[in-house]
Amino acid sequence: MEGLLKCSAVNYVPLTPISFLERAANAFRGRTSIIDGTSVKYNWEETYDRCIKLASALSELGISRGDMVATLARNVYAMQELHFAVPMAGAVICTLNTRHDSAMLSVLLKHSETKVIFVDQHLLQLAQGALDILANEKVTPPLLVVISESNNSYHTIVNSNSYEYESLLESGNSEFSVRWPTSEFDPISVNYTSGTTSQPKGVVYSHRGAYLNTIATFLLHEMSSWPVYLWTVPTFHCNGWCLTWGLAALGGTSICLRQVYPKNIFENIAEHKVTHMSGAPTVLNMLVNSPVSDRKPLPHSVNIMTGGSPPPPQIISKMEELGFRVHHLYGLTETYGPGTYCLWRPEWDSLPPNEKYKLRARQGVQHLCSEAVDVMDPLTMEKVPEDGKTIGEIMFRGNTVMSEYLKDEEATKEAFKGGWFHSGDLAVKHPDGYIEVKDRLKDIVISGGENISTVEVERVLYSHPAVFETAVVARPDNHWGQTPCAFVKLKDGSNVSDQEIINFCRDNLPHYMAPRTVIFQDLPKTSTGKIQKFILREKARALGSLC
Known part of the structure; x- marks a missing residue:
C-alpha cells in the first residue's frame, strides 16, 4: 500500500510509560495518587506538577539526555515521583539495591557513571561511605540529594554538592517542557541484578519495553480502574515490576510501605x-x-x-x-x-x-x-x-x-x-x-547421574509442620558426586532433629532425592526476599565431601 504517512504530529509517537502520567493528570486529577504515612498525600494533578518541577530541577543541575540518575531508597513517595521525573528530564533512572554495602555501591555508581544520586535519609551513611570511596579513588562523585523522612525539609547539609529533595523540587519550573524520547528504544532505566549471584550486571530497559511490560503487568495482576496498591515489593526491583508507571495508567493509589x-x-x-x-x-x-x-x-x-x-x-x-x-x-x-x-x-x-x-x-x-x-x-x-x-x-x-x-x-x-x-x-x-x-541451571543437584530438582525437595520440606523456610543446594560427595544439602529455618518453638527432617523427606520422595545433610540456620536473602543460594552453595562446599 503506497502513500502511508508516518507523522509525529498525527499518528506516531515513541511508546513511553511517562505518557501515562500526563494522561493521569487530566483523566484522574483529584484522585489520590500517593499516600506515604500520615504526612504525605497527593492527587494525580499534584503528582504531575511535582514531577515536572523535579525534571526541571534536574535539568538545572546539568542533567541532559542519557545521563544516569541513581536512587538509594526504600518505598518512599519520592521513588514514585522519580520514576517519572528522571526520564521526563531525558535521563536514565538507576534504582540501587538498598542492601548493598558502601563498597558495592561505589562500584555500581562508578560503572553506571551516575551524575546525581537521590538517597533516603535513613540510608545516608551507607551512601556517604560509597561517595567517600569514589573520592579516595579520584573519581568525581555524583551530586547528592537527600530524601527526608516526610515532605518536610531536611536541614542537614552534608557538603556543598548536596541538596534536599523538597527544596530542589520547589526550585523547578512548572512550565518545563518534557524531554520525550527521540526513539522508543532509548534507555529509560538500568537495573542491576538483585544479587542472587555474586556479581550484579546492569540491565538496560527501553521506553518501549517498559511501556509494554507495564501494560502486561497490570493485566496479569487483574487490575482495573482505581486500584489501591500496597508497596511490599521493593520499588527499586525491576522498577517495582513496572507498576511504578502502571498505577498512573489506571488512576491507582500507591500506599508506600517502608x-x-x-x-x-x-x-x-x-x-x-x-x-x-x-x-x-x-x-x-x-x-x-x-x-x-x-x-x-x-x-x-x-x-x-x-x-x-x-x-x-x-x-x-x-x-x-x-x-x-x-x-x-x-x-x-x-x-x-x-x-x-x-x-x-x-x-x-x-x-x-x-x-x-x-x-x-x-x-x-x-x-x-x-x-x-x-x-x-x-x-x-x-x-x-x-x-x-x-x-x-x-x-x-x-x-x-x-x-x-x-x-x-x-x-x-x-x-x-x-x-x-x-x-x-x-x-x-x-x-x-x-x-x-x-x-x-546452577542449582540442579547431579547425584549418581540423576538430576535432582531442588525446587521439588524444597516443596516437600515446606510441607513439614516445623519448617518455616528452607533452601536446598548441592554438597560434594566422593561416591555420588553431589548430594542434596538442606538449609532449614524452623518455626518459633519447633524442635526437630536433622534425622527427623531427612526421614520425612525419604517418606515423601525417592530416597536419592532426600537430603543427606540438614543445617539449621537463618537463610541469607536479597532485599527483594530471594534466598541467596550462592552463599549457601559456598557454605555447602566448605563442608567438604560427605563420604
Whole structure:
C-alpha cells in the first residue's frame, strides 16, 4: 500500500510509560495518587506538577539526555515521583539495591557513571561511605540529594554538592517542557541484578519495553480502574515490576510501605482498603506464619502477585484461607520483571484442593506483550517435548527482553545466543502448554547421574509442620558426586532433629532425592526476599565431601 504517512504530529509517537502520567493528570486529577504515612498525600494533578518541577530541577543541575540518575531508597513517595521525573528530564533512572554495602555501591555508581544520586535519609551513611570511596579513588562523585523522612525539609547539609529533595523540587519550573524520547528504544532505566549471584550486571530497559511490560503487568495482576496498591515489593526491583508507571495508567493509589512486616501489611490493607499487592514467596510465608495478634480481617479479597522461587502449594492454600487471591508469575530482571503467569482456567475450580494449588504454583504461559517464551534444549536450540518430564532451559524473545547488559557486550551476546534470551532456569513444559520451573541451571543437584530438582525437595520440606523456610543446594560427595544439602529455618518453638527432617523427606520422595545433610540456620536473602543460594552453595562446599 503506497502513500502511508508516518507523522509525529498525527499518528506516531515513541511508546513511553511517562505518557501515562500526563494522561493521569487530566483523566484522574483529584484522585489520590500517593499516600506515604500520615504526612504525605497527593492527587494525580499534584503528582504531575511535582514531577515536572523535579525534571526541571534536574535539568538545572546539568542533567541532559542519557545521563544516569541513581536512587538509594526504600518505598518512599519520592521513588514514585522519580520514576517519572528522571526520564521526563531525558535521563536514565538507576534504582540501587538498598542492601548493598558502601563498597558495592561505589562500584555500581562508578560503572553506571551516575551524575546525581537521590538517597533516603535513613540510608545516608551507607551512601556517604560509597561517595567517600569514589573520592579516595579520584573519581568525581555524583551530586547528592537527600530524601527526608516526610515532605518536610531536611536541614542537614552534608557538603556543598548536596541538596534536599523538597527544596530542589520547589526550585523547578512548572512550565518545563518534557524531554520525550527521540526513539522508543532509548534507555529509560538500568537495573542491576538483585544479587542472587555474586556479581550484579546492569540491565538496560527501553521506553518501549517498559511501556509494554507495564501494560502486561497490570493485566496479569487483574487490575482495573482505581486500584489501591500496597508497596511490599521493593520499588527499586525491576522498577517495582513496572507498576511504578502502571498505577498512573489506571488512576491507582500507591500506599508506600517502608517497613514490610505482617502487622504493617494487615493494618494498611484495613485502613486504605488495599486491592492489590506483590511480594516474593518469603512475604507470603511471613504472612501465613504471622501471629494472630498481628492480623486484621481483610475488607475484601486482596490480589497478591508473587514471583521468584516457586511458592509451595501449601503456602498458596493458607494465603487463600486468609483472604488473599494469589497470582503466580515468573520472570527475571532481564525481562522487566514479570514474563509469564499462571493463567487460571475456570474448569480447574472443581478440582480437589491439592491439585488446584499444584496448578497454581506453576509458572504458566507468556503474558500478552511477550513475543515468545519456551522451554528449549540449550545445546540444540530445539523445543523440548510437552510431556511434563523433559527438562530444558526457559528462553524469551520479544519487546520485553532487555536491550543489553550495560558496558558488557560479551555477556549480552552470550545471553542472546541463538536468537533467544537464555534465562538460566530449568523447566518442563506440560501438555497444556504451561511451563513449570524445576531449578536454576546452577542449582540442579547431579547425584549418581540423576538430576535432582531442588525446587521439588524444597516443596516437600515446606510441607513439614516445623519448617518455616528452607533452601536446598548441592554438597560434594566422593561416591555420588553431589548430594542434596538442606538449609532449614524452623518455626518459633519447633524442635526437630536433622534425622527427623531427612526421614520425612525419604517418606515423601525417592530416597536419592532426600537430603543427606540438614543445617539449621537463618537463610541469607536479597532485599527483594530471594534466598541467596550462592552463599549457601559456598557454605555447602566448605563442608567438604560427605563420604
